[in-house]
Amino acid sequence: MEIRKTGSDSFTGRHSQEQLNKIIGLLSDCGTVLVSRIGMGALEELKELGIAFSTDYISLKHAQEKLVIA
Numbered sequence: 001m002e003i004r005k006t007g008s009d010s011f012t013g014r015h016s017q018e019q020l021n022k023i024i025g026l027l028s029d030c031g032t033v034l035v036s037r038i039g040m041g042a043l044e045e046l047k048e049l050g051i052a053f054s055t056d057y058i059s060l061k062h063a064q065e066k067l068v069i070a
Contacts (some may be wrong), residue, residue: 020045033050034060
């Protein structure tokens with residue numbers, strides 16, 4: 001398990017396809033990702049790559065505990 005920074009901390013709600021491709025590229029070798037503030041387009045990209053995702057967590061610690069239990 002690791003944390004990968006996507007550089008989208010200051011994201012304004014609009015993205016370019018280039019920016020989306022970069023983020024998906026950073027995640028392309030993952031089996032499961034925990035995401036926050038992700039748009040439908042990015043979720044569809046993850047689905048197409050077969051990457052499971054969860055947006056249902058309160059904090060990183062909570063998410064890690066949830067993954068360990070699952």
